[in-house]
Amino acid sequence: MSATAPPAEPVETASGYRAGRTLPLRVELVRQLKRRRTLVMGGVLAALPFVLLVAFAIGGEPGGRNDRVTLMDTATASGANFAAVNLFVSAGFLLVVPVALFCGDTVASEASWSSLRYLLAAPVPRARLLWSKLAVGLSLSLAAMVLLPVVALAAGTAAYGWGPLRIPTGGALDPATAAQRLAVVVAYLFVSQLVTAGLAFWLSTRTDAPLGAVGGAVGLTIVGNVLDAVTALGHWRDFLPAHWQFAWADAVQPRPEWAGMIQGASVSVAYALVLFALAFRGFARKDVVS
Numbered sequence: 350m351s352a353t354a355p356p357a358e359p360v361e362t363a364s365g366y367r368a369g370r371t372l373p374l375r376v377e378l379v380r381q382l383k384r385r386r387t388l389v390m391g392g393v394l395a396a397l398p399f400v401l402l403v404a405f406a407i408g409g410e411p412g413g414r415n416d417r418v419t420l421m422d423t424a425t426a427s428g429a430n431f432a433a434v435n436l437f438v439s440a441g442f443l444l445v446v447p448v449a450l451f452c453g454d455t456v457a458s459e460a461s462w463s464s465l466r467y468l469l470a471a472p473v474p475r476a477r478l479l480w481s482k483l484a485v486g487l488s489l490s491l492a493a494m495v496l497l498p499v500v501a502l503a504a505g506t507a508a509y510g511w512g513p514l515r516i517p518t519g520g521a522l523d524p525a526t527a528a529q530r531l532a533v534v535v536a537y538l539f540v541s542q543l544v545t546a547g548l549a550f551w552l553s554t555r556t557d558a559p560l561g562a563v564g565g566a567v568g569l570t571i572v573g574n575v576l577d578a579v580t581a582l583g584h585w586r587d588f589l590p591a592h593w594q595f596a597w598a599d600a601v602q603p604r605p606e607w608a609g610m611i612q613g614a615s616v617s618v619a620y621a622l623v624l625f626a627l628a629f630r631g632f633a634r635k636d637v638v639s
Contacts, residue, residue, distance in 0.1 A: 373481075374481055374484055374485060377481045377482065377485045378485050378488065381451070381455070381485050381486075381489060382489075386450060386454065387451075387489065390446070390447050390450060390451075390493060391493065391496060394443075394447070394493055394496050394497045394500070395496060395497075395500050397435060397439065397443070397497065397500075397501075398431070398435055398497070398500050398501035398504040398505065399504060401424070401431075401434070401435065401438075401501075402504060402505075402508055405424065405425055419517055420433060420434060420437055420517050420598075421434055421437070421438075422517065423515045423516075423517055425508075425509050426509065426512070426514075426515040427505070427506075427509055427510060427511065427512035427513060427514065427515065427524075428501075428502050428503075428504075428505035428506030428507075428508075428509055428510065428511055428512070429502065429505070429512070429513070429514040429522075429524060429527040429528070429531065430505070430509075430514055430515055431501055431502070431504070431505025431506075431508070431509060432498045432501040432502040432505055432531055433514065433531065433534070433601060434501075435497055435498060435501035436497070436498055436501075436531075436534055436535070436538065436597075437595075437598075439497060440538055440594055440595065440597070441574070441594065441595075442571075444493070444494055444497070444538060444542065445542065445545055445567060445570050446567065447489070447490055447493040447494075448490040448493075448542045448545045448546050448549065448566075449545055449546075449548075449549045449562075449563045449566040449567045449570070450549075450563050451485075451486040451487075451489040451490050451493070452483070452486040452487065452490065452545075452546040452547075452549040452550045452553065452566075453548075453549030453550065453552055453553045453559065453562035453563040453565070453566050454553065454559040454562065454563055455482040455483075455485070455486045455550070455553055456478075456479070456482055456550070456553040456554050456562075456632075457552075457553040457554075457556055457557060457558060457559040457561070457562045458559045460556075460557040461557050461558065461559055475632055475633055476629065476633070479554070479628065479629055479632055482550075483550055483625070486546065486550065487546060490539065490542065490546060491539050494535050494538055494539050494542075495535060498531055498534075498535055502528075502531070511524060512524065513527060514526075514527035514530070514531075514601060516601065516602060516603065518602070520603045522601070522603070527601075530600050530601050530605070531601075533597075533600045533605075534597040534600055534601065537596070537597045537600065537610050537613070537614065538597060540614045540617055540618065541590060541593060541594055541596075541597075541613055541614065541617050542617070543617050543618060543620075543621035544570075544590045544616075544617045544620040544621050544624070545566055545567075545570050546621065547620060547621035547622075547623070547624030547625050547628075548565070548566040548569055548570070548624055549562055549563060549565075549566035550624065550625065550628050551624045551625070551627050551628040551631075552565045552566060553628075554628045554631055554632040554635070555631065570591070573589050573590060573591040574591045574594075576589055576591070577589050577591040577592045587612070587616075588616060589616075590613070590616050590617045590620060592613075592616075593609060593610070593612060593613025593614075593616060593617075594613070596609035596610045596612075596613045597610060
């Protein structure tokens with residue numbers, strides 16, 4: 350006759366405790382919005398369009414050094430062109446910083462303040478804590494990417510007027526179509542930066558140093574840009590997220606091309622899902638002592 354295992358004792362919880370109600374998103378969002386680094390990052394992004402306005406006012410009309418017309422040459426054609434130029438000059442690096450900051454500082458900062466263990470002792474389930482942190486980090490990243498073109502469009506319209514988006518290769522997009530295309534560009538830039546968000550978030554769960562998580566994500570993104578410049582890698586560069594960071598330019602054409610953006614988004618999302626999974630898996634098994 351085989352012995353049967355004794356029934357497991359029920360886990361007692363406090364009356365009224367609901368794991369899904371711990372660390373509400375609105376509470377975490379308000380906490381992050383009040384932080385100085387959020388306000389400083391928002392101020393930097395909002396100031397960039399005015400810095401470019403001053404630069405164009407001092408330096409005169411932008412113009413190419415050869416017969417080839419580029420997007421920068423059309424910066425003062427209209428507010429829509431000015432907004433597109435702001436996205437162009439910031440996509441390679443500046444927009445990487447807020448994503449790395451908001452996603453890399455979120456968990457590591459709690460550990461550096463020695464408040465992470467108290468959150469888990471509240472008790473906030475580990476998965477719940479990470480989901481709240483990640484959702485708020487991604488929301489602030491998206492807000493940062495929306496803030497820049499919105500301010501640029503408003504400032505550019507005030508300075509250069511409301512008009513069609515002039516395309517360097519010829520032709521123009523009417524203002525309504527241009528606004529829709531710029532929204533597509535912002536959406537693509539956000540998706541393309543998910544790999545940076547994944548890197549920063551994973552590093553944030555592995556270290557107690559916020560600067561290490563943020564700097565590591567920015568550094569690895571720069572390494573990706575350097576590798577993409579190595580033409581000897583050939584088609585291997587297609588697997589680098591940096592290779593597709595300017596694929597959004599295909600959206601501001603008379604006939605938009607989607608193939609590059611689809612491939613770039615697929616690469617970024619694939620890397621991001623792996624990195625997010627590693628973050629959740631590692632944090633679930635981590636001995637949190639800080």
